[in-house]
Amino acid sequence: MTSVTTEAYEAAFDAAVAADERIEPRDWMPEAYRATLIRQMAQHAHSEIIGMQPEANWITRAPSLRRKAILMAKVQDEAGHGLYLYSAAETLGVSRDELLDKLHTGRQKYSSIFNYPTLTWADVGAIGWLVDGAAITNQVPLCRCSYGPYARAMVRVCKEESFHQRQGYELLLALSKGTPAQHAMAQDAVDRWWWPSLMMFGPPDDASAHSAQSMAWKIKRHSNDELRQRFVDICVPQAESLGLSLPDPDLRWNEERGHHDFGAIDWSELTEVIKGNGPCNEQRLGQRRRAHEEGAWVREAAAAHAAKRRTAQHTEPREATA
Amino acid sequence: MTATSMDTAAALALGDDALVLSHRLGEWAGHAPVLEEEVALANIALDLLGQARVLLSLVGDEDELAYLREERAFRNLQLVEQPGGDFAHTIARQLYFSGYQYLLYERLAADGGPLSGLAAKAVKEVAYHRDHAEQWTTRLGDGTQESHRRMQRACDALWRYTGEMFRPVEGLGLDAEDWVLLDAAWTARVTEVLTGATLTVPEGPRADAWSAGGGREGLHTEPFGRMLAEMQHLHRSHPGASW
Numbered sequence: 001m002t003s004v005t006t007e008a009y010e011a012a013f014d015a016a017v018a019a020d021e022r023i024e025p026r027d028w029m030p031e032a033y034r035a036t037l038i039r040q041m042a043q044h045a046h047s048e049i050i051g052m053q054p055e056a057n058w059i060t061r062a063p064s065l066r067r068k069a070i071l072m073a074k075v076q077d078e079a080g081h082g083l084y085l086y087s088a089a090e091t092l093g094v095s096r097d098e099l100l101d102k103l104h105t106g107r108q109k110y111s112s113i114f115n116y117p118t119l120t121w122a123d124v125g126a127i128g129w130l131v132d133g134a135a136i137t138n139q140v141p142l143c144r145c146s147y148g149p150y151a152r153a154m155v156r157v158c159k160e161e162s163f164h165q166r167q168g169y170e171l172l173l174a175l176s177k178g179t180p181a182q183h184a185m186a187q188d189a190v191d192r193w194w195w196p197s198l199m200m201f202g203p204p205d206d207a208s209a210h211s212a213q214s215m216a217w218k219i220k221r222h223s224n225d226e227l228r229q230r231f232v233d234i235c236v237p238q239a240e241s242l243g244l245s246l247p248d249p250d251l252r253w254n255e256e257r258g259h260h261d262f263g264a265i266d267w268s269e270l271t272e273v274i275k276g277n278g279p280c281n282e283q284r285l286g287q288r289r290r291a292h293e294e295g296a297w298v299r300e301a302a303a304a305h306a307a308k309r310r311t312a313q314h315t316e317p318r319e320a321t322a
Numbered sequence: 323m324t325a326t327s328m329d330t331a332a333a334l335a336l337g338d339d340a341l342v343l344s345h346r347l348g349e350w351a352g353h354a355p356v357l358e359e360e361v362a363l364a365n366i367a368l369d370l371l372g373q374a375r376v377l378l379s380l381v382g383d384e385d386e387l388a389y390l391r392e393e394r395a396f397r398n399l400q401l402v403e404q405p406g407g408d409f410a411h412t413i414a415r416q417l418y419f420s421g422y423q424y425l426l427y428e429r430l431a432a433d434g435g436p437l438s439g440l441a442a443k444a445v446k447e448v449a450y451h452r453d454h455a456e457q458w459t460t461r462l463g464d465g466t467q468e469s470h471r472r473m474q475r476a477c478d479a480l481w482r483y484t485g486e487m488f489r490p491v492e493g494l495g496l497d498a499e500d501w502v503l504l505d506a507a508w509t510a511r512v513t514e515v516l517t518g519a520t521l522t523v524p525e526g527p528r529a530d531a532w533s534a535g536g537g538r539e540g541l542h543t544e545p546f547g548r549m550l551a552e553m554q555h556l557h558r559s560h561p562g563a564s565w
Contacts, residue, residue, distance in 0.1 A: 049357070056351035063556045064385045064565040065341075065378075068348070069371050075351045076364035083357050121556055121565075171565075179563050287352060295355020297472065298409050301465025302356075308464065 017218050022148035025091040033217055036210065037147050038092050039108070040219065042099045045085035047111035049103075050284050052078045054118040055127060063121060070167055071124060077160045084156060088149040104289050112270060113196050115278030122175050122182075122189035128168010129242075130190070130197040130235070136161050137231045138201065146218035169238065176243045183243075190239070191247040198262075199270045201228040207267075232260050329436045330381050331397070332493030335538055336426075336437070337377030338398035341388055342546075343419060344370035345553055346406055355409055362454055366416070369447040376440055389557035393540070393547045400537040401483035403546040407476065410462055410469070414476035416455035421511055422487040424448045425504050435495045456515050463519025470520065477516065478524045484508075485528030486535030 009028040016023060023029055052075050059075065062068035086096040102108040113131055118124065139161065142154040175186035202208055202224040214220040222230075232251075239246050250263035272278065347367035354360040378384040401419055406412045427448055430441035462473040488505035490498060513523050527533040534543070557565075 052352045052360070059348040059351050060345060060552050061556050063389075063560070063563075065371065065375050065388055067565050069368060069375070072348055072351070072364055072368050072371065076361055076368065079357050079360035079364065083361070086357075174565060178565075179560060181560060182563055291353045291355070294353075295409065297466070297468050298355035298359075298462070301462050301469030304469075305461040305465040 017146050020144075020146075020218070022151065023146050024148045032213070033219075034092055036214060036217070036219065037150065038089055038094055040214075041085055041089040041092075041150055042094075042102065042108050043110060045082050045089060045099065046103045046108060047114065048078045048082035048085060050110040050114045050288060053284055053287060054114055054116070054280075055124055057118045058121060058124050061121070062124075067171065070171075074128075074164050074167070077164070081157045081160070084153045088153040091149045100292065104285070104292060106276070106285070109274070110284075111200060112273040112278065113200050114284060115273050115280045116193070116196055117280050119192075120185050120189060122172065122185040123193065125168045125171035125175060125186065126189035126193040128164050129172055129238070130168075130193050131200070132161050132165040132168060133235065134197045134200040134231055136165055137227050137234070141221035141227075142219075144218075144221060150219075169242070172242055172244065186242075187244050190244050194247050195265065195269075198228055198231070198265055199267075201225070201231065203267065203270075204265075229259050232262050236260050329493040332437065332491050333377045333380040334387075335397040335491045337374050337381065337387075338396050339402050339419070339423075340370040340377065341374035342396070342398040342549070343402035343415075344368070344374060345549065346402065346404075346415075347412070349406055350412065359409075363412075366451050366454065369444075369451065373440070373444050373447070385557065389554045393542050393550055395540055396537070396542065396546070396550075397540065398537050398542075399483065399486050400534050400543050400546075401480065401486065403537070403542060403549060404480060404483065405545050405549075407479075408472060409458075410472040410476035411479065413455055413458045413462060414473070414480050416451060417459050417477075417512065417515065418480060418484050418487075420448055420452040420455050421508050422484075422504075424452045425507050425511075429496070429500065429504065430494065433495065437494070459515055459521070460519045463516070463521040473519070474521050477521060478526065481524035481526050481528065482534045485533045486537060488529070489535060489538060491538065 010030065013023070013027070013029060013033075016027070023033075055071060055078075056075050059068065059071055062071050086099060089099060090096060099108065103110065113134075118127070136158060139154050139158050143151055143158060145151045145154065172186050172190070175182040177183075205211065205223045205225045208224050211220060211223060215223070235246065236251070236253075248263045250261065252261055254261045273281070276282075344367045347363050347370070350363045350367075351360065354363055374388075375384050378387045381387060399419075401415060404411070404415060406415075424445060427441040427445040430437050431445050432438070459473065462469040464470070488501050488508070490496065490501050496504075516523050529535070536542070
C-alpha cells in the first residue's frame with residue numbers, strides 16, 4: 001500500500017462531484033464540505049422541529065374533525081422529518097444531542113419563517129400553501145444534492161411536503177369560497193405570510209455568503225434568486241385560482257423575461273428576525289428548551305431502565321433447556 | 323351500518339372517549355420529552371380521532387356532535403378528560419384507558435354485534451397504544467428514583483377514575499357479568515404491569531365508597547368545560563360555515 005496524499009483524496013472527491021456521483025458517509029470529504037453539510041442539515045432538522053409549533057398552536061382549535069386530523073398528521077410528519085434529518089446529519093459524525101444542544105443555546109439557527117405567529121386558522125392554510133411551497137421549491141433540487149444521505153432524506157421529505165402543500169391550498173380554497181368572514185381571514189393570512197415566504201429563499205445572490213461554494217460542491221443546484229423567481233411564478237396563477245390577491249403592487253408579468261416582476265423585499269426585517277428580534281423568537285426557542293428540560297427526567301429514566309435491562313441480561317443465567 | 327337508538331348511546335360513549343382523549347394527546351404536540359414521543363403521541367391521537375369520527379358519524383354529523391354539544395351532553399369517561407399533567411400522568415391515563423379499550427374492543431369484535439366491524443379494526447390500533455403505555459410504565463416505574471416517584475404519583479392520582487370504565491354502557495349488548503369479567507381482566511393486567519414496573523397498585527376506591535364517575539351521564543370534572551371552550555371556539559364563532 002502506498003500512502004495517498006490529501007491532494008489525491010481531494011482530486012478523487014472533486015472528480016466524484018463533477019461526475020454527479022453521490023458522496024457517502026465513509027468517503028473522504030473536505031472538512032469544509034462536512035462542516036457546511038452539518039450546518040445546513042442541522043438547521044433543516046431544527047426548522048422541522050421548531051416548525052411544529054406555529055401549526056400545533058391550532059391543533060386544539062381546528063374547526064372540524066377532518067381538518068384536525070389533517071393538521072395532527074402534518075405535525076407528526078414534521079417530527080418524522082426532523083428525525084430523518086438528524087439521522088442523516090449523524091452520518092457526518094455529530095450526534096442528535098449535540099445538535100439539539102446547539103439549537104437550544106442559539107449556536108445553530110432554524111428557518112426564520114417560524115418566528116412569525118399563527119394568529120388565525122387561515123394561517124395554517126397559508127403556511128401549507130406558501131411556506132411549504134417555498135420549502136419544496138428549495139428542497140426538490142436537494143434530492144440531487146451530492147451528499148447521498150441528505151439527498152435520500154429529501155426524497156422522502158419532499159413527497160410528504162407536497163402533500164401538505166396541497167392540503168394547505170385546499171384549506172385556503174375552502175375559506176376563500178366560504179363566508180365573507182372566512183374569505184377575509186384567508187386574505188389576511190396570505191397578506192401576512194407572502195413576504196416572509198419569499199425571504200425563505202435567503203438573501204439575494206450578491207449577498208449570499210455560502211452560495212458559490214455550495215454550488216461548486218453541488219449541495220445547492222440553483223441560486224437563491226432563481227428559486228425565489230420560480231416560486232413567484234408558481235404562486236401567481238395559484239393565487240388567482242384561489243381568488244386571493246398577493247400583497248405586492250409591483251407584481252406583474254414581464255413578457256420579455258418570461259417571468260413575473262415583483263417588488264423589493266424588506267431585507268432589514270429578515271436581518272432583525274435572524275438576529276432574534278422577530279415576533280416569536282423568544283417564544284419558539286423558549287418552548288423548545290422547556291420541552292427538553294421538562295423531559296430530562298423521562299430521558300434519564302429510559303436510559304436508566306435500559307442500563308438495568310442490559311445488566312440483567314449479562315448476569316442472569318440462561319434458562320436451562322428441557 | 324345504521325345505528326339503532328340502543329347503539330346510539332353506545333357509539334356516543336365510545337366516540338366521546340376517543341374524541342376527548344385524542345384532543346388531550348394533541349395538546350402534547352411540540353412539548354414531548356423526545357422526538358420519538360412527538361411521533362408516538364400524535365400517532366395515537368390520530369388513531370383515536372379516526373375512531374371517534376367513525377363512531378360519531380354513526381350517531382349524526384361528526385362536527386355538530388363534536389363542536390355544538392355542551393359539556394353536559396358529552397358521554398365520555400372522566401378519565402380521558404383529565405389534563406395531561408406531566409409525562410407520567412399522560413402515560414398512566416394511557417395505561418388505564420388503552421387497557422380498557424383493548425379488552426372492550428376485543429370483546430365487541432368477537433360478538434358480531436353492530437360495533438364489531440369497527441372494534442375489529444380499532445383493536446389492532448389499540449394493541450399498539452397499550453404496548454406503548456405499558457413499556458413507558460415499565461421504563462418510568464423501573465427507571466430512576468425520580469421517574470418512579472412521578473409514575474407512582476400519576477397512577478395513584480388517576481386510580482379513582484378507573485372504576486367508571488366498568489359501569490355498563492347501554493347499547494353495547496354486554497350484560498352485567500361481561501363487565502365484571504372485563505374489570506377482572508383489566509385489573510389483572512394492570513396489576514401485572516405495575517408490579518413488574520416495581521410500582522404499587524393503588525389502594526384508593528375505584529367503584530365502591532366515594533369514587534369519580536359520572537361522565538357517561540354527562541357529569542364531568544371542572545377541567546373539561548375549559549377544554550371544550552378551546553376546542554369549540556372557532557367552530558362556534560362561524561355558525562353554519564364549512565371548513
